[in-house]
Amino acid sequence: MAIRILEQGIQAVQAGNYEEGARLLRIALKDEQMPPPLRALALMWLAATSSDPQFQLECYRQANAADPTNREITQRLAQLMQQMPPVPSATGTMPAVNPNTPPYGLSPAGYPAPSTGYVQQPIPAAPPVHPNTPPYGAPPVNPNTPAYGMPPVNPNTPPYGAPPVSTTTGTMPAVAPPPYGAVALPPAQPGALPAQKLLIQGVQRTVGIVGGPNGRGTGFFATRDGLIATTRHVVGGLLEVELELLTGQRLAGQVVRSFPAYDLALVQANVVVNDLLHVTQMPVLPDNTPIAVVAHRGEPIRTQRRETRHATAPFWFPTTLTTLQDAGGDTVFDATNLLVGIMTRNASRSNHLLYGLHITIIYKAIEQYLREMQQMEGKGAYCRHCGSLSRAGLFGAYYCETCGTTLPASLEITRHPLPNTGALYGENMNRPCPNCRSTVGYYAGQCLRCGYDVSKAGAQR
Amino acid sequence: MLFSRRTPAQGNQQPALTDMEKNFLAVEQILTSIGVNAAAARMDTEQGYGWSFQRGSALIEVYIANQGQREYLQVLSPIIHLPAAGLLALYRRLLELNLSLTNASLGVYLDVVYVFNERPLHGLDAAEVNFIITQIAEYADDLDNQLIQEFGGRLYSQAS
Numbered sequence: 001m002a003i004r005i006l007e008q009g010i011q012a013v014q015a016g017n018y019e020e021g022a023r024l025l026r027i028a029l030k031d032e033q034m035p036p037p038l039r040a041l042a043l044m045w046l047a048a049t050s051s052d053p054q055f056q057l058e059c060y061r062q063a064n065a066a067d068p069t070n071r072e073i074t075q076r077l078a079q080l081m082q083q084m085p086p087v088p089s090a091t092g093t094m095p096a097v098n099p100n101t102p103p104y105g106l107s108p109a110g111y112p113a114p115s116t117g118y119v120q121q122p123i124p125a126a127p128p129v130h131p132n133t134p135p136y137g138a139p140p141v142n143p144n145t146p147a148y149g150m151p152p153v154n155p156n157t158p159p160y161g162a163p164p165v166s167t168t169t170g171t172m173p174a175v176a177p178p179p180y181g182a183v184a185l186p187p188a189q190p191g192a193l194p195a196q197k198l199l200i201q202g203v204q205r206t207v208g209i210v211g212g213p214n215g216r217g218t219g220f221f222a223t224r225d226g227l228i229a230t231t232r233h234v235v236g237g238l239l240e241v242e243l244e245l246l247t248g249q250r251l252a253g254q255v256v257r258s259f260p261a262y263d264l265a266l267v268q269a270n271v272v273v274n275d276l277l278h279v280t281q282m283p284v285l286p287d288n289t290p291i292a293v294v295a296h297r298g299e300p301i302r303t304q305r306r307e308t309r310h311a312t313a314p315f316w317f318p319t320t321l322t323t324l325q326d327a328g329g330d331t332v333f334d335a336t337n338l339l340v341g342i343m344t345r346n347a348s349r350s351n352h353l354l355y356g357l358h359i360t361i362i363y364k365a366i367e368q369y370l371r372e373m374q375q376m377e378g379k380g381a382y383c384r385h386c387g388s389l390s391r392a393g394l395f396g397a398y399y400c401e402t403c404g405t406t407l408p409a410s411l412e413i414t415r416h417p418l419p420n421t422g423a424l425y426g427e428n429m430n431r432p433c434p435n436c437r438s439t440v441g442y443y444a445g446q447c448l449r450c451g452y453d454v455s456k457a458g459a460q461r
Numbered sequence: 462m463l464f465s466r467r468t469p470a471q472g473n474q475q476p477a478l479t480d481m482e483k484n485f486l487a488v489e490q491i492l493t494s495i496g497v498n499a500a501a502a503r504m505d506t507e508q509g510y511g512w513s514f515q516r517g518s519a520l521i522e523v524y525i526a527n528q529g530q531r532e533y534l535q536v537l538s539p540i541i542h543l544p545a546a547g548l549l550a551l552y553r554r555l556l557e558l559n560l561s562l563t564n565a566s567l568g569v570y571l572d573v574v575y576v577f578n579e580r581p582l583h584g585l586d587a588a589e590v591n592f593i594i595t596q597i598a599e600y601a602d603d604l605d606n607q608l609i610q611e612f613g614g615r616l617y618s619q620a621s
Contacts, residue, residue: 398550399547399549399550399553401549403549403553404549404550404551404552404553404554405550405553405557406550406554415611416610416611417544417546417547417611417612417613418547421546421547422546425546425547425549425550427546427547427548436545436572437545438545438546439545439546440545440546440548448548449543449545449548449572450543450571450572451569451571451572
């Protein structure tokens with residue numbers, strides 16, 4: 001939760017809403033479980049919300065204390081101290097960040113341990129913590145702030161969790177991949193990111209998905225906290241898959257959400273990703289656009305967006321491909337090397353030409369997933385049957401409210417009828433059936449329980 | 462025409478039985494051979510013929526039904542009345558069970574869940590009918606308490 005609030009605070013500051021940004025950042029800072037690098041980051045952004053040099057100095061001092069390894073903070077702190085008279089103490093104008101202060105009506109920060117009956121969702125990873133790379137780019141300069149040597153703002157810095165804004169223009173994806181690497185983060189301070197979390201440096205054009213029901217597949221890192229997008233066809237109904245980086249390194253991935261309507265699945269890896277792929281900002285892919293399809297550890301295939309008169313949803317784009325090198329999820333780039341989507345195994349009804357899924361719908365789905373996680377405070381249980389996040393656990397219930405399947409955490413326990421789950425399953429919002437008095441609802445005028453035809457009964461009266 | 466004349470013997474015969482009537486007699490014979498009092502088990506049905514009897518703790522209903530040009534033997538057992546709530550999960554479970562049952566399926570008619578088997582009458586023998594009835598009764602015995610315990614509802618033919 002604190003990470004999400006931090007993200008919102010940063011976005012508010014980026015949008016120029018300094019007051020709201022400061023408020024959110026202060027709320028986020030109340031979380032005493034927040035990893036020190038993130039705390040430092042929050043303090044840096046908090047500093048940017050005020051024009052008061054002493055406030056900024058104090059923010060940077062606290063940021064430096066939280067993460068002494070961050071050179072950016074050290075440099076800025078030094079610049080501020082050179083241009084400011086010495087501050088007598090660390091008290092003063094610093095806003096209250098007492099971790100014991102109850103938050104403003106929010107639930108406890110962080111993701112509380114799920115109660116029984118849930119599949120535990122992974123804790124959203126922190127943004128990159130490379131000591132030389134502030135994850136969100138440098139905090140923007142408040143226009144009212146005296147320029148104490150603060151670096152200029154990078155307007156293209158992508159917000160956390162959002163697709164990076166494309167800045168590059170280039171050629172089709174190179175056959176030879178750029179240098180990649182994944183290094184384990186040093187176990188820095190207590191409370192920092194878990195030691196097993198990997199920092200992935202360099203752009204990963206693809207991630208391999210191994211162990212799926214339809215063979216190997218491909219995906220890509222969509223967020224810096226290790227959320228991978230691939231197709232539902234690749235992961236099927238699995239809860240866990242194995243991931244393969246371009247170095248050949250293998251790590252575990254947990255399927256956290258899928259969208260069968262889009263043939264899209266999201267897999268969470270326990271990593272921090274430094275560099276994301278640059279993403280097109282065009283909402284649709286024009287006809288005949290040249291594209292390159294890249295399977296994990298495969299050769300890029302050059303093709304184009306097929307022109308068709310067949311009307312499909314705008315998030316599907318037809319291609320001239322009939323086969324893929326793996327089960328799907330291959331990244332698709334346009335001629336300027338921007339990610340435009342992923343390939344699926346879905347074909348036209350009239351021929352075998354395959355369709356891709358546009359990047360816009362992928363990020364919309366990711367936003368939906370993050371919103372659901374926030375609303376459910378991290379307690380949503382992934383239903384592998386329908387792909388949704390179920391809130392059944394919040395009601396102590398056993399079954400997914402979308403498809404009715406028994407959730408994994410409830411499989412091995414003795415289940416019995418529960419009296420107060422009508423709201424969860426939408427069974428308390430209907431008028432009682434005249435025949436059986438059940439309020440479960442109606443379909444085509446017939447009671448879902450006893451089949452009583454309400455429309456005919458009404459006509460007979 | 463010589464060959465179309467009735468012989469005296471033909472003229473004395475009872476009216477020919479319809480296919481359904483022949484099948485009725487055949488099924489009664491089979492039921493009797495497997496220990497069912499067929500005469501006592503007969504039910505009044507709108508169409509075709511039906512029998513109802515107990516096999517173990519399960520209530521078994523047998524019907525002869527004509528669909529299209531074929532007659533079918535239907536064996537079914539009502540197991541539970543649907544509960545008033547929690548139907549999504551129950552319906553899902555019934556569909557999942559449907560996929561796992563052998564030579565039987567689950568269905569809902571009005572507010573009752575049935576376990577059910579149907580096969581063409583042609584070529585049916587007593588051993589096969591006995592096997593079908595035994596299997597349906599076993600499924601009914603296994604599933605009724607299991608479903609009631611998890612989803613609620615009421616056992617068929619049980620007051621509460």
